[in-house]
Amino acid sequence: MMITFGTQNLRPGTDIVDAKLGKEISFGVGFTPDDASVNATPEAFLWTNLGSDAPHVFRKIAMNPVDPSDDHRYAFTVALPLTMPGTYTATAFVRYGSGEEIWVGKDVNWRVSVPAVDSLYVRQIPIDKVNARLDSDEISTMDDMLDGPESAYTLDKMEQAGVNCLWIQTPYRSDFWGGRPNDTAGSDYASTDWFSIDPELLREADQIDVSDTDRRHTEANRKMKEFVTAAHAREMKVVFGIAPNHVGHNYIFRDFFEDEDVVKRGCYKQIAIDEFQLAEVEKRKKRYAGTELALYAEYIFPWMFATKNASGKYDPNGANDVNETYSPDWAGDCWCDTKHINHGGHAGEKRWHVPREQKQNWKVLDYIGNAMLWATVKLGVDGFRIDHSYGMPVEFFTQTIPWVEKKARALRPGFEGLILFHEEHDPERKRFAANVGDVIQAKWYEAILQGFSHRDVEAIWSVYENPYFTEFSGTGNHDECRGITFFTEFSRAGNHDECKNKNFVQANLREFGNAVITMLFLGGPMTTLAGDEYGESRKLRFKMKGGIPTLWQARTQQLAPENLELDAWVSKAGRLRRERPELGCSERKRLIPHGGPVPIVAFEKRASENRCPLMVFSNINHGDGQSGQFGLGARARAWIESIVATGPDTQLQVKDLFSSTPDRPLWSHPILARNLLRDGIQVALTAYQVQVLDLVRV
Known part of the structure; x- marks a missing residue:
C-alpha cells in the first residue's frame, strides 16, 4: 500500500507553504492499495482545523477524485478558500474496503498573514535606552517617547521616518538579579511578571512606593495602553518581544480571567490541573505568609517550572519544589538569570510535541497564551516577536497562538490576526517556523549586508531570489553586531568579528546608507535597531543601563553632520516607501x-x-x-x-x-x-x- 499527501501551494523547490488571504489552498492525496483485486472504491478526506470554531477542533472534508498524475492508482484533490488570517493544520485519510481509515501520517501547517506584514518597516525600540543619558545609570520612559522635546526619540520621529511598526524590546517587569556581576539592569528576557509592564518605564514610578506592586502594575499598564494607542494614531503597529521559553527568578504570578475581565495576582485556579495542586498552593501560601516569597510562582506553584530527570535531560513532568527548578542553557551558555518553564519543550534536545496526557504542559501553554491574549486585548498590542522560539514545542505554534487569535477576534473589535516574528536559527526548525509565523528573525540579513559591502550584485540577489528567504532584511538585532560594522575595511577583508565602537568616516556612512535605502525599496519586511539610522556602531548593551551613543549625541546636538545626513536620507526613503506602497511590498x-x-x-x-x-x-x-x-x-x-x-x-x-x-x-x-x-x-x-x-x- 502506498499513500502520499501534500499541498500544491508550496514555493517552488521548497516545503514552505505559500498561503495568502483571499486566495485558496489546494491539497492532494495519492493512494495505491496493496490488493488491486479488492472490489471497492476508496474515498479520501481532508482533516483540518481551517474554518473550525477552535484550533483543536478538526473537521472532515470530502476530497474530489481526479485522474492520477503519477504512479498512484487513485488521486483526490480539494481546494479551500483562505478567508481569515491565522495558523492552520491539515492531514488526510483514505477510507477503503471494509471502511478502514488509512491515515497519511503527515501534517501540513501553514500561516495566512495579515496584509500589513508584507510591507512592515520595523524599528526595534528599547524604551529604557532610546532617551537615556549616555553611559549613565539612568533609563528612559514611555513618557519620553510620548511627550519628549523635539530633540527626543519620540513616536513623532518614528512617524517622520516612515516607520510603520515598533518592535518593543520585551517591556514586561524585569527585576534586577545580582547573579551576573557585569549587569547593571535586569535582562529584558528574564521577565518577572507577564501581566505587568515594567514600572521603571513609567516617569512617575519613583512617586509610587516600591512595595506597592499592584499600583505600580496598574499605572505602568495604563501608560503602555496610552503608548500603543498613540502609535496606532500614527498608523504604526506595535509588537512586543516575549520569551515564552523562560521567566526571571522571583516571578510574580498573575493571570487574566477573561470571563471576569480582570487580572488577579496569586490566583492559580486556571493553571492548576487538579484539586491536589490547589490544596498544595494554599499550604505553601501559609508557609510563606508575610514574606516576599509568597508572591513568587516558583515557591507557590513549582509545577509551572521545568525540571530535569536523573540523566540531566528535560523532564516534561515538571518540578515539584523550587529546588528542582533550573536555569536553561543553550550551546553551553547558562542563562542563569532565568528559569525554564514547563511548556513541554527544550531547545537543543529534539523537536518536541506535547502529548494530550501531559496536562501540566498544556496548562502552562494556556497560561502563556493568556498572557499574550491580555496584551493583545487590554493593551492593544498587534503581535509578538518570539524570542528563543526553537525552545518551544510544536503545539505552541499550532494550538496556543491560534487560540489567542481566535479569542482576540471575539474580544477586540476590528482585530484581524497577530503579527508574528519568530527568532529561529536551526535550519530544520526554520523551515517549520516559516509555515507557522509571518517573518523569521535570523542571520540571513548578514549575507545581504555583506553583498552590499563587497559590492556584489549577485550576492544580494542570491538572498532575495532564494525561495527559502522568509526573513527580515535590515541591520540586525539587539544582541548582534550593528549593521554598519559590515562596512569597515576590516570587515570587507573577511574579518567581521569586531562589533566595536569605531569612528566611521563619511564614506562608510554613505555606503551603509546606500544599503539601507536600497533594502527599503527592495521591499518586504525590514527591521532596523534604534540608532542604526545615525550609523550607530556600538552593540546594544541590553542588560546595562544608560543610553545609545548616537541617540544621545543627536539629542544634545553633538552628532556629526554626516550622521545627521544619513538619518535625513534614510528617513526620506522611509517616507517615500510609506507614500508609495508598491515600494514596501515584496x-x-x-x-x-x-x-x-x-x-x-x-x-x-x-x-x-x-x-x-x-x-x-x-x-x-x-x-x-x-x-x-x-x-x-x-x-x-x-x-x-x-x-x-x-x-x-x-x-x-x-x-x-x-x-x-x-x-x-x-x-x-x-x-x-x-x-x-x-x-x-x-x-x-x-x-x-x-x-x-x-x-x-x-
Missing part, C-alpha cells in the same frame, strides 16, 4: 543590464493601476559613478506596449521620486515610448546614488 523583478554586469542593483516594483511600475536603480560601487542600459521588466513592457498600441508616437518622461527635486523631469527631452521598448532604459548614477524612477506620459 513584489519585485530584477532588471538585467545590456552588455554584461554592472555594479547597479536594478529592479521594478509592482505596478499601480494604469501606471508604469516604479523602477529602482542603486549604485553599489560607491566611490565612482556608474551607468548602464537595462532591459525593461515585464510589467513596464506591458504598460508601454499598451500605450504604444493606442498611440504609436506617445512620448514618455521620467522623474526621480527620491531626488531632492522629485517633480522635475530627469531627461532633457521626452523619449518615444516605442524606442524604450526597443532600447531599454539608460541610467547614470553618481557615487552612492539611488534613483526611484517614475515613467509618465507627456
Whole structure:
C-alpha cells in the first residue's frame, strides 16, 4: 500500500507553504492499495482545523477524485478558500474496503498573514535606552517617547521616518538579579511578571512606593495602553518581544480571567490541573505568609517550572519544589538569570510535541497564551516577536497562538490576526517556523549586508531570489553586531568579528546608507535597531543601563553632520516607501543590464493601476559613478506596449521620486515610448546614488 499527501501551494523547490488571504489552498492525496483485486472504491478526506470554531477542533472534508498524475492508482484533490488570517493544520485519510481509515501520517501547517506584514518597516525600540543619558545609570520612559522635546526619540520621529511598526524590546517587569556581576539592569528576557509592564518605564514610578506592586502594575499598564494607542494614531503597529521559553527568578504570578475581565495576582485556579495542586498552593501560601516569597510562582506553584530527570535531560513532568527548578542553557551558555518553564519543550534536545496526557504542559501553554491574549486585548498590542522560539514545542505554534487569535477576534473589535516574528536559527526548525509565523528573525540579513559591502550584485540577489528567504532584511538585532560594522575595511577583508565602537568616516556612512535605502525599496519586511539610522556602531548593551551613543549625541546636538545626513536620507526613503506602497511590498523583478554586469542593483516594483511600475536603480560601487542600459521588466513592457498600441508616437518622461527635486523631469527631452521598448532604459548614477524612477506620459 502506498499513500502520499501534500499541498500544491508550496514555493517552488521548497516545503514552505505559500498561503495568502483571499486566495485558496489546494491539497492532494495519492493512494495505491496493496490488493488491486479488492472490489471497492476508496474515498479520501481532508482533516483540518481551517474554518473550525477552535484550533483543536478538526473537521472532515470530502476530497474530489481526479485522474492520477503519477504512479498512484487513485488521486483526490480539494481546494479551500483562505478567508481569515491565522495558523492552520491539515492531514488526510483514505477510507477503503471494509471502511478502514488509512491515515497519511503527515501534517501540513501553514500561516495566512495579515496584509500589513508584507510591507512592515520595523524599528526595534528599547524604551529604557532610546532617551537615556549616555553611559549613565539612568533609563528612559514611555513618557519620553510620548511627550519628549523635539530633540527626543519620540513616536513623532518614528512617524517622520516612515516607520510603520515598533518592535518593543520585551517591556514586561524585569527585576534586577545580582547573579551576573557585569549587569547593571535586569535582562529584558528574564521577565518577572507577564501581566505587568515594567514600572521603571513609567516617569512617575519613583512617586509610587516600591512595595506597592499592584499600583505600580496598574499605572505602568495604563501608560503602555496610552503608548500603543498613540502609535496606532500614527498608523504604526506595535509588537512586543516575549520569551515564552523562560521567566526571571522571583516571578510574580498573575493571570487574566477573561470571563471576569480582570487580572488577579496569586490566583492559580486556571493553571492548576487538579484539586491536589490547589490544596498544595494554599499550604505553601501559609508557609510563606508575610514574606516576599509568597508572591513568587516558583515557591507557590513549582509545577509551572521545568525540571530535569536523573540523566540531566528535560523532564516534561515538571518540578515539584523550587529546588528542582533550573536555569536553561543553550550551546553551553547558562542563562542563569532565568528559569525554564514547563511548556513541554527544550531547545537543543529534539523537536518536541506535547502529548494530550501531559496536562501540566498544556496548562502552562494556556497560561502563556493568556498572557499574550491580555496584551493583545487590554493593551492593544498587534503581535509578538518570539524570542528563543526553537525552545518551544510544536503545539505552541499550532494550538496556543491560534487560540489567542481566535479569542482576540471575539474580544477586540476590528482585530484581524497577530503579527508574528519568530527568532529561529536551526535550519530544520526554520523551515517549520516559516509555515507557522509571518517573518523569521535570523542571520540571513548578514549575507545581504555583506553583498552590499563587497559590492556584489549577485550576492544580494542570491538572498532575495532564494525561495527559502522568509526573513527580515535590515541591520540586525539587539544582541548582534550593528549593521554598519559590515562596512569597515576590516570587515570587507573577511574579518567581521569586531562589533566595536569605531569612528566611521563619511564614506562608510554613505555606503551603509546606500544599503539601507536600497533594502527599503527592495521591499518586504525590514527591521532596523534604534540608532542604526545615525550609523550607530556600538552593540546594544541590553542588560546595562544608560543610553545609545548616537541617540544621545543627536539629542544634545553633538552628532556629526554626516550622521545627521544619513538619518535625513534614510528617513526620506522611509517616507517615500510609506507614500508609495508598491515600494514596501515584496513584489519585485530584477532588471538585467545590456552588455554584461554592472555594479547597479536594478529592479521594478509592482505596478499601480494604469501606471508604469516604479523602477529602482542603486549604485553599489560607491566611490565612482556608474551607468548602464537595462532591459525593461515585464510589467513596464506591458504598460508601454499598451500605450504604444493606442498611440504609436506617445512620448514618455521620467522623474526621480527620491531626488531632492522629485517633480522635475530627469531627461532633457521626452523619449518615444516605442524606442524604450526597443532600447531599454539608460541610467547614470553618481557615487552612492539611488534613483526611484517614475515613467509618465507627456
